[in-house]
Structures are given as C-alpha cells and as structure tokens.
Amino acid sequence: MTASVKLERVLYIEDEPDIRLVAEIALHQVGGLNVITCSSGEEGLSLINDFMPQLIILDVMMPGMDGPQILCKLRDMPEFKATPVVFITAKVQADEVEQFKRLGAADVISKPFNPMTLADDVRAIWAACDE
Incomplete structure (x- = not known):
C-alpha cells in the first residue's frame, strides 16, 4: 500500500504554533517532504x-477537536479511510500507545521530537504500513 510509493505529502495538525513551525522545518527543509x-x-x-x-x-490534545476525534472523522471519509495516521504526544506510556493504536493510529511519535530525525521517523512509519 505505501512503501512501494514514495512518501511526499504530509498533513500535520497541531495547535501549538512553536511546535508547528519546528515540525514544518523538520519535515520540509530537513526532510524534503511537502507538508501543510x-x-x-x-x-x-x-x-x-x-x-x-x-x-x-x-x-x-488540542482544544475543540482532539486527535482521536479527528481520526474518527477521517475514517468516515472514504478517500482517507486507509490513510496512515500518526499521533504525536507527550503521552507515550505503553498502555496509552496501545490505546492510540487500537483507535487506528499507525504509530505514535513522542514529544518532544527530534527535528533532525522527524522526517526519517515518519518515513519509517510509512514503510512499516506496507509490511
């Protein structure tokens, strides 16, 4: 499904402006991905x-619609039903990670993330989605 296709377009939804900026630099300028x-x-x-x-x-965790609520909405959209979703959070206890995966997340990235490896981490998750 995924690894045979090169990952190019990533959507990142984050309420914190500083984290959004660092992630955009990490994914686009460092990682070469097209990111919104x-x-x-x-x-x-x-x-x-x-x-x-x-x-x-x-x-x-975001005000209004949180990550799990967004994931539920995505799964109701036929064109995004199978799109890999990655949660990014400081809540990375094993039981929390398992809960996110039960909701349908492909994986979980912990905050704070390493800007120099974020794109590689995302590509590794992308590749694992095809296994």
Whole structure:
C-alpha cells in the first residue's frame, strides 16, 4: 500500500504554533517532504481534499477537536479511510500507545521530537504500513 510509493505529502495538525513551525522545518527543509501544517482539526479537514496527504500527523490534545476525534472523522471519509495516521504526544506510556493504536493510529511519535530525525521517523512509519 505505501512503501512501494514514495512518501511526499504530509498533513500535520497541531495547535501549538512553536511546535508547528519546528515540525514544518523538520519535515520540509530537513526532510524534503511537502507538508501543510494546520492549527486545528477543523482547518485540517477543510484543506485535506485539496492537498490529499499520504500520511497525517495529529497532535493528541488540542482544544475543540482532539486527535482521536479527528481520526474518527477521517475514517468516515472514504478517500482517507486507509490513510496512515500518526499521533504525536507527550503521552507515550505503553498502555496509552496501545490505546492510540487500537483507535487506528499507525504509530505514535513522542514529544518532544527530534527535528533532525522527524522526517526519517515518519518515513519509517510509512514503510512499516506496507509490511
């Protein structure tokens, strides 16, 4: 499904402006990915059909619509039903990670993330989705 296709387009939904900026630099300038960052689930869902991301990164805790709620909405959209979703959060206890995976997340990246390896981490998750 994924690894045979090169990962190029990533949507990152994060409410914290500083983290959004660092992630955009990490994914685009360091990692060479085409990335759109959004400050809310509503914004991300409004842009998603025009951008058609191959992978979506969601902050877990956000005001309004949180990451798990966004994931549920994505799974109701036929064109994004199988799109890999990665949660990014400081909540990375084993039971929490398992809960996120039960919800349908491909994986979980812990905050704070390493900007120099974030794109590689995302590519590794992308590749694992095909196994």
